[in-house]
Amino acid sequence: MPTIKKLLRGRFPMLTVFTGAVLAFSAYRFYYPDDAASGLEAAPGLEVKVFAAEPLLLNPTNIDIDEKGRVWVCEAINYRPVQNPANPKRPEGDRILILEDNDGDGRADKQKVFYQGNDVNAALGICVLGNKAIVSVSPNVFIFTDTDGDDKADKKELLFTGIDGEQHDHAVHAFSFGPDGKLYFNFGNEGKNIKDKNGEPLKDRLGNVIADNGKPYRQGMVFRCNMDGSDIEVLGNNFRNNYEVAVDSYGTLWQSDNDDDGNRGVRINYVMQYGNYGYQDEMTGAGWRAPRANMETEIPLRHWHLNDPGVVPNLLQTGAGSPTGILLYEGDLLPEVFRNQVIHSDAGPNVVRAYPVKPDGAGYKAELVNILTTKDDKWFRPSDVGIAPDGSLIVADWYDPGVGGHRMQDVNKGRLFRVAPPGTPYKVPAPDLKSAEGALHALNSPNLATRYLGWTKLNSLGKKAEKVLARQFQTDANPRFRARACWLLSKLEAKKAKKYIGLAVADANADIRITGLRAAMELKMDVNPLLNKLASDPSPQVRREVAVQLRFNTTAEAPAIWTRLANQYDGNDRWYLEALGIGAGLQWDKCFNTWYQQTDRNMAKKATRDITWRARTPAAMALLPGLISDPLVPAAELPRYFRAFDFYPESPGKQLLLTGLLNGGGARNTQINMLALAQISPESAGQPQVQAALQQVLEANKGKIEFIEMVNRFKIRNQDAGLLNMALTQPSSPIGMEAAKSLLAGNPDLLEKNINGSDESATAIFTALGTFGDLKTLKWMETVSTNPARNMRVRQSAIKTMGMSRTGEDRILAMVKKKNMEPGLQQASASVLFRASRPAIREEAAQYITNPSKEGKPLAPIDKLAVLSGNAVNGKAVFAASCLVCHKVNTAGSLFGPELSEIGNKLPKIALYDAILNPSAGISFGYEGYVVKLKNGTTVEGIIASETNDKLDVRFPGGAVISYPKADVVSKSLSGSSPMPSNLQQGMTQQELVDLVEYLTTLKKVGN
Structure with a gap:
């Protein structure tokens, strides 16, 4: 010892x-590594043991397990070197390791380096298939081949390239072998593009370049392709960071997706093929915070545009987290609750979970069941999970105090854990691939690498394997084994393939019927007879699959088949409705018109209203005013029909329909007028019916944000007194800020008059305008701050609010450098300049003024602070004074930076101190500061809340969002630093900082 x-x-x-x-x-x-498992807790019926630990491996980002039970590991020492400059680097590059348990004791005792190089630094994915390993490391996907069996890569080839997001967690992730013999993979919303090995942009089956450009794809995507990368398909899009995709034996896809950090919107998705998953506005690319009709009340739902027509629902939302590796467990070693279920690692809350699913109409519903959690070790960061050939789980642990934001604080550790029933030995017999029977046994393995070998052998045997495959397909009690055999039988010569597919679609098991249809589609058979047969299937899930598979069917029969499916929609199953939308998506005119001619057109039925809402054809748009005007349609539904208008291009006909909805008084009519005016073109403001509706809506919304929106939209100037009142009485709220901004644009003289009036008015207006950095506003503030006739408190307020913008910081520094500033203003200036995000500002300011300190002495180092105990009650008060302007906790605060309601689940004390004292070392993705330069000479700094072709929305401290026309934007660039003040702690004592961190550790999710 x-x-x-x-x-x-x-x-x-x-x-x-x-x-x-x-x-x-x-x-x-x-x-300590040998006892690391004692810090974890496994589910009942399972135990956790260390399989490997440092120094055998370090910082595992992703793993795979081969047919021998060996664990292949992607290491990440060279992770984000710019963001982690203090960490040691490995000049020779990161490694792909093979870890092996030679003596069967369940602990790896041998390490091999399969490959090492700077071209695999911080690789995010590995898939082992025979003597090949597919390694995902943006901008490339490599295939490494061991040609001589020595466990060393002898050949390196490109599979794909041109993927954005190099050294980014939202880039390309791991590949997986599907039951159909194809590869499945995904990338997050930094992937952007994908090109073939020669650098040529890849296109989908319709000739669209596959790119995040809205034509038609957005953000993260999931793909399917042949083993050589050909025939690539986009199976889903508009994810944020869909970290791996799992495929079950039926060909059903499952993913997780991460939210904008802190919004408690992490989700699990059943990936309905060709669906849109709603991270951005499908039509404009606007972010989820952008105002829209029918906006969801809860932020975790709003985050995914779930009220929009054309967004596939989520299977499950799991709250806050940092989701990573995912798989589909089709073994029988684990307890029953985990069999045939999605299993998922979530590094943020230190947990590995399963999501047992049940059919729910045309889709599924699920619950959370923990497999592996931490007792008290908050460094446990499960980055991936894999299935060994014996059915046990191997969990990779990137052991670190923090997670997310590209920050890594430790490079000396890394663990693998094995999860299995107590006392289960780690025995992995070699697969027998010499016979069809042996290959079939390999095909039935829970381990994908073994399954791949069995699949490949059986496929190569062709008709010689038919007998064993047919036996399994027709008699096996396990429907997933039957499905695997079905896929291979469909690869036989055409006549036999058709025979087995016919048997599959007539099977008593709905999942086998779905498998048969999917196999027929991949073979590009004449599927209309199958679609006609299955369109009346008793299972809504089978009918869902028929609807989805109609998407590219341009035959004359397709609209009639779609109509039969639509007539079976019950008005309650969103999965079914979105499947109908996917199926009709490329030929809405034909499908909708055929359906509408054959239905009873009874809009009293919700099913009829839903299909009209979901459709994308002029015939459906023409029906929306009738729905909105019908008094029998519930008022709660009205916003959704107005939102449906947004999915049609602008046209005179659309505007005519909207203006025709404007009507008289009453609560319902006021609601309709408000919704219609939000979409009616401002050029229509002169029409009498528009004027009358405007007056009605303004009167009904005095003092509300809707009032300001109408004033701004239609450039109304006879309501300035109301705007001024909002700015003066609510200067710190988004309403007051928006009111002041509206006056700044339309009646700045009124603002200036009040600034030159009472001290209270000046302070309120400065507060409301402080974050925007407008040159005119800054000039007013500078004039007041340098006016000795004004009260010093007002002058200091002017300085402090000037400092809330980047341009304002520059002006204050220029004032300080003149060396004639009064002591009271020096103090206010110092409180601004020494908390600036730009180091150059802080450094230059130090040459002219003294850095203020509440205690006048430096803080203790982080490692000393982290062992101190604080008072959480006092910390809550510190948080309210220093942090609520930018962060939200439950219902308090504002949404500028990440919500912190569950931060205590994610970060231990050492990481919380690091986040506060070194905010720019690890910036959560989506919360980066941007510098925006405008044509009028103003420079503003904030967070990009949304961006479309027409406008840029910038979010400022306090939560206010300003929309800048793209035509007014000269440039936008990353600031390189966090919007969070770098010297936040200078406004508090060391004990107050300790109390603040103590409070943050109490912010935790209750339950799973």
């Missing part, structure tokens, strides 16, 4: 006490 202790002290100089299972550091508690 003294030798181990000496070694550990050499690697971890902060070590103070060694107690066996736990190492107590001055900064944190750390489980």
Whole structure:
């Protein structure tokens, strides 16, 4: 033990006490690798043991497990070097490792380096298929081949290239082998594009270039392709960071997707083929915060545009997290609850979960069941999970205090855990591929690498494998084994393939019927006889699949088949409705018109209204006013029909329909007028019916944000008194800020008059306008701050609000450099300049003024702070004073930075201190600061809330969002630093900082 202790002290100089299972550091508690499993808790009927740990592996980003039970690991020492400059680097590049348990004791005892190089730095995916390994590392996807069996890569080839997001977690992820013999993979919303190995842009089956450009795809995508990368298809789009895709034996796809951090919107998706998943506005690309009709009340739902026609629903929303690897467990070693279910690692809340599903109409519903959680080790960061050939789970742990934002604080650790029933030995017999029977046994393995070998062998045998495959397909009690055999039987010569597909679509099991139809579609058979047969299937899930598979069917029969499906929609099943939308998506005119001619057209039926709402054809748009005007249609539904208008291009006919909806008084008519005016062109403002409706809506919405929206939209100037009142009485709220901004654009003289009036009015207006950085506003503030006739408190307020913008910081620094500033203004200037996000500002300011400190002494180092106990009650007060302007906790605060309602689940104290004291070291994706330069000379800094072809929405501290026409924007660029002040702690004592962190650790999700 003294030798181990000496070694550990050499690697971890902060070590103070060694107690066996736990190492107590001055900064944190750390489980010694041999006892790391004692910090974790497995589900009932399972135990967790260490399979491998440092120094055998470090920082595992992704794993795969081969047919021998060996674990292949992507390491990430060279992760985001710009963001992590203090971390040691590996000049020779990162490694792809093979870890092997030679003696069967369940612990890896041998390490091999399959490949090492800077071209695989921080690879995010590995898929092992025989003697090949597919490695995903943007901008490339490589195929490494071991040609001589020595477990070393002898050949490196490109499969794909041109994928954006190099060294970005939202880039290309791991590949997976499907039951149809194809590859499945995905990339997050930094992937952007994909090109073939020669650098040529790839196109979908309709000739669209596959790119995040809205034509038609947006953001993250999931793909299917042949083994050589040909015939690539986009199977779903508009995800944020869909981190891996899992495919079950029926060919059904499952994914997780991460939200904008802090919004408690992490989701699990059943990927209905060709669907849109709603991270951005499908038509404009606007972000989820952008105002729209029928906007969801809850932010986790709003985040995915779930009320929009054309968005596939989520299977499950899991709250806050940092989701990573995912798989479909089709083994029988784990307890029953986990069999045939999605299993998923979520690094943020330190958990590996399953999501047992049940059919729910045409889709599914699910619950959360934990498999592996932490007891007290908050460094447990499960980055991936894999299935060994024996059915046990291997969990990769990128052991680190933080997660997300491209930040990594430790490069010396990394673990693999094995999860299995207690006492289960790690025995992995070699697959027998010499016979069809042996290959069939391999095909039925829970391990994909083994399954691939069995599939490949059986496929190569062709008709020689028919007998064993037919037996399994027709008699096996396990429907997933039957489905695997069905896929291979469909690869036989055409006559036999048709025979087995016919048997599949007539099967008693709905999932086998679905498998048969999917196999027929991939073979490009004449599927109309099958679609006609299955269009009346008793299973809504089978009918869903028929609808989806109509998407590219341009035959004359297709609209009639679609109509039969539509007539079976019950008005309650959103999965079914979206399947209808996917199926009709490329020929809405034909499908809708055929359906409308054959239905009873009874708009009292919700099913009829829903299909009209979901459609994208002029015939359906023409019906929307009738729905809106019908008094029998519930008022709660009206916003959704107005939202449907947004999915049609602008035209005189559309505007005519909208203006025709304007009507008289009453609550319902006022609601209709409000919704219609939000979409009617401002050029129509002179029409009498528009004027009358405007007056009615303004009167009904005085003091509300809707009032300001109408004033701005129609450039109304006779309501300035109301705007001024909002700005003066609510200067810190989004309403007051928007009111002041409206006056700044339309009646700046009124603002200036009030600034030159009372001190209270000036302070309120400065507060309302402070974040915007407008040159005219800054001039007013500078004039007041330098006017000795004004009260010093007002002058200091002017300085502090000037400092809320980048341009304002520059002006304050220029004032300071004149060296004639009064002491009271120097103090206010220092409080601004020494909290600036730009180091150059802080450094230059130090040459002219003194850096203020509440205690006048430096803080203790982070490792010392992290062991101090604070008072959470006092910390809550500190948070309210210093943090609520930018962060939200439950219902309090504003949405500028990430919501922190569950931050205590995600980060231990050491990481919380690091986030506060070093905010630019790890910036959550989507919360980067941008510098926006405008044609009028103004430079503003904020977070990009939304961007479309026409406008740029910038979010400022306090939560206010300003829309800038793209025509007025000269440039936008990353600021390179966090919008969070770098010296936030200077406004508090060390104990207040400790109390603040103590409070943050209490912010946790209750339950799973």
